[in-house]
Amino acid sequence: MELKRVVVTGLGALTPIGNNLEEYWNGLINGVSGAAPITHFDASNFKTRFACELKNFTATDFIDRKEARKMDKFTQYAMVAVDEAIDNSNIDLEKIDHDRVGVIWGAGIGGLETFQNEVLNFAAGDGTPRFNPFFIPKMIADIAPGQISIKYGFRGPNFTTVSACASSANAIIDALNYIRLGHADIIVTGGSEAAVTIAGMGGFNAMHALSTRNDDPTTASRPFDKNREGFVLGEGAGALILEEYEHAIARGAKIYAEVGGGGLSADAHHITAPHPEGLGAKNVMLNCIKNAGLKLTDVDAINVHGTSTPLGDIAETKAIIDVFGEHAYKLNINSTKSMTGHLLGAAGAIEAIASIMSIEKGIVPPTINHSTFDDEIDSKLNLTLNKAQKRNVKVAMSNTFGFGGHNACVLFKKID
Known part of the structure; x- marks a missing residue:
């Protein structure tokens, strides 16, 4: 069908x-x-x-x-x-x-x-x-x-x-x-x-x-x-x-964005710690892009899970590089949790809204409070540090990961 x-x-x-x-x-x-x-x-x-x-x-x-x-x-x-x-x-x-x-x-x-x-x-x-x-x-x-x-x-x-x-x-x-x-x-x-x-x-x-x-x-x-x-x-x-x-x-509705697809995966690793190589995060992003029927190079921005934990941020950035390769360095990557904190079960919703508004307004919100680079996180990634960046965002993804190894990724795109 x-x-x-x-x-x-x-x-x-x-x-x-x-x-x-x-x-x-x-x-x-x-x-x-x-x-x-x-x-x-x-x-x-x-x-x-x-x-x-x-x-x-x-x-x-x-x-x-x-x-x-x-x-x-x-x-x-x-x-x-x-x-x-x-x-x-x-x-x-x-x-x-x-x-x-x-x-x-x-x-x-x-x-x-x-x-x-x-x-x-x-x-x-x-x-x-x-x-x-x-x-x-x-x-x-x-x-x-x-x-x-x-x-x-x-x-x-x-x-x-x-x-x-x-x-x-x-x-x-x-x-x-x-x-x-x-x-x-x-x-x-x-x-x-x-x-x-x-x-x-x-x-x-x-x-x-x-x-x-x-x-x-x-x-x-x-x-x-x-x-x-x-x-x-x-x-x-x-x-x-x-x-x-x-x-x-x-009905003549205003359309903010199209929901292009969604992906799900499990870490199958630990009740609270992420897979150290970001395997579940890698799979969920690949599943989402495949579900949306898009190419990796179509993606402009990712609002990451980015909780500010020592292990989680490293695993997620590794996963992004593994998934996107050289295109990873052309992405706007940001964590709005730097401003809102972690809303647990509500995080996916408010962060999806941030991604949708990035498409609507052509602006990617910043990741604030960054002052010292971590040697284990690739400094060439555009983490949208400390200041919002203007960008024509046509495709935005939002990652959310939960205790138990639950991973979900939602993709939004500018309406054709």
Whole structure:
């Protein structure tokens, strides 16, 4: 059968450097760091006392207070980002077939704060199990797409993808394939995460995964820099409206980019460490380009996973050179995690949006906080260091890799 074309017709962003799409994009191209001391809880006894939290955000400014109380933060974030994406898409909700609209959402952890607080409350009590009746519905990772579909009455495919930090990239790829195969006209997709909590920070600190640059948090996320020593935890959501091309054209939709393809792979190596030679990263990029039916030389830019960890950044850059050969040195490579921190299950979504906006605006956001080259990372690569670069981006890829060895890569291209 002939696969249908899929395009992006709406975007929404709720991030540590901007609470909507415009603010997020301006933060990216201006190299703004979202890292700051933690305000969600008292972190004074933690090894890491900073994170990339949302700024000046109150959920009840967007969601009815009664309804907001029934949602964990990760669902609240999803609802806000999706509201913007739907508004941004100019979809007339009264004229679309709601049976042909689905929601496929990514979350690596789900309602961590809800789980944490309920257990702490029980432990502090007299042993009587007085749990909130919304405990389970708030916590489960699949509840965000459920809440979105309930609000809008979308009755198409509805589920959550969970693959750690690759979750929302997986969601985008699933959404792409459901539309390609004719199972839906529109899919609301993306991801959200709200892990800046006692449990989240404590757990990642115990793994020695986080930066501990408490004296200078704004420069702590420093992908590719010789002195990087861990990632910075972030929170937020990114939402994309994917739509079948002819459906979008028929309603006169603005098209940001075409979703050219998606690739998946596994490292099959270690639960947290990447394959040292970037084998899984290499395979996922090759799979993605093949799925898109493009040549290696068609690719202009890659928003890499680039978490600012000692092993991960080396493995990913090796993989890029292995895949692209000499063309690797003609690419714009960047890590927007240097600004947003690592949004875990939401990372793929907000970074996909950054790639799409690079195509839309002809600008590649920078990798900030780089001051010292690492001998193990090829200095001839254009890592888009410290300043945004203008470029006519026709094809952009976005890499996301998750604990467990899950790899996902999404490719976007300028519409023909």
